[in-house]
Amino acid sequence: MSDVPSTMRAAFLLEPGRVEVRDVPVPRAGPGAVLVRVDAALTCGTDVKMFRRGHARLPVPAPFGHEFAGTVAAVGSGVDAFAPGDEIMCVPTAPCGACRLCAAQRENLCTAAIDRMVLGAYAEFVLLPRHVVTQHVFRRPASLPAHAAAALEPLSCVVHGASRVDWARAGRTVVLGDGAIALLFARVAMLNGADVLVLGRHEDRLAVARGYGADTALAPGDDAAAREVASWCGSAGAPLVVECVGTAETWRLAARLAAIGGRVLLFGGCAAGTRVEFDAYRIHYEEVDLIGAFHYTPRAVAEAYRLLCGGEVDVEPLITATLPLGMLQDALGMIMDRSAIKVALTPDRGAS
Ligand SMILES: [Zn+2]
Numbered sequence: 001m002s003d004v005p006s007t008m009r010a011a012f013l014l015e016p017g018r019v020e021v022r023d024v025p026v027p028r029a030g031p032g033a034v035l036v037r038v039d040a041a042l043t044c045g046t047d048v049k050m051f052r053r054g055h056a057r058l059p060v061p062a063p064f065g066h067e068f069a070g071t072v073a074a075v076g077s078g079v080d081a082f083a084p085g086d087e088i089m090c091v092p093t094a095p096c097g098a099c100r101l102c103a104a105q106r107e108n109l110c111t112a113a114i115d116r117m118v119l120g121a122y123a124e125f126v127l128l129p130r131h132v133v134t135q136h137v138f139r140r141p142a143s144l145p146a147h148a149a150a151a152l153e154p155l156s157c158v159v160h161g162a163s164r165v166d167w168a169r170a171g172r173t174v175v176l177g178d179g180a181i182a183l184l185f186a187r188v189a190m191l192n193g194a195d196v197l198v199l200g201r202h203e204d205r206l207a208v209a210r211g212y213g214a215d216t217a218l219a220p221g222d223d224a225a226a227r228e229v230a231s232w233c234g235s236a237g238a239p240l241v242v243e244c245v246g247t248a249e250t251w252r253l254a255a256r257l258a259a260i261g262g263r264v265l266l267f268g269g270c271a272a273g274t275r276v277e278f279d280a281y282r283i284h285y286e287e288v289d290l291i292g293a294f295h296y297t298p299r300a301v302a303e304a305y306r307l308l309c310g311g312e313v314d315v316e317p318l319i320t321a322t323l324p325l326g327m328l329q330d331a332l333g334m335i336m337d338r339s340a341i342k343v344a345l346t347p348d349r350g351a352s
């Protein structure tokens, strides 16, 4: 279990649209660090964006992939909480604990957390640094398979997003989008007591939302979406709209669908520099609140861990394909052409 080879297979992003799996040295666990043998890694919308257009702050060739679960292969000096053979799950960042935002309990906005994010889960091994090990690594219960445990990161983001909303006054909630994040949000909103309508464009994905207990509607355009909301919430609009697509068009549509005095949670991230126009009348005279949400706090991670381990959020319906690591390029293609919701990549042990 603890015999660690000297080299491993790891995927690198070479340029937009091209990944390559290479043989590279296995990193060594220094003081406080934990080396994890990856059992499963999941595709994520962020990876697909990076695959499509590259990333300004990421020099290529770049390791990538950040949603994963695995088994401890080696621990650095000073690590007492984990030992080789432990099955673990984790998220790839942890806050610094020392900055103004961390002091204000807004650790999700800690810039040091993002700057020190662990990337490289599309590999046989990944090294978790001390600050992640001490805050955001958890034991994986035997009841939770690795591919499901790997969803701790997106679920943590969703739980944080949900914490930005006062659910006591939520009532009817419209979720815009039918990707993995939208479906997770629909589930978490229902756990918070909301009635949920998911508006999407893919019948197979809406079926997953119905499996979670949500109402759904196929809404291929803005007017169709407005009609569906009017028939579900009444013509006044939705008390809460959660945008989970991440385009300027859907951000604008989300504000249009909200009721007077309603709230809009803008959860889907748009590229930096994106400009979105809203009708000022809606914001001022109708007090439609526009709320952002990004990343996760340690409290959200703890809650997401509880929801996953307790089975309250079942992520199995979201993971619609499993492929060996060497087929990462195909996996990302399946997300882009919508033939999979999320793909689990499993290192093909012993294969070259
Ligand atoms: Zn992710």
Ligand SMILES: [Zn+2]
Residues within 6 Å of the ligand: 095, 096, 097, 098, 099, 100, 101, 102, 107, 110, 111, 112, 113
């Ligand atoms: Zn900080």
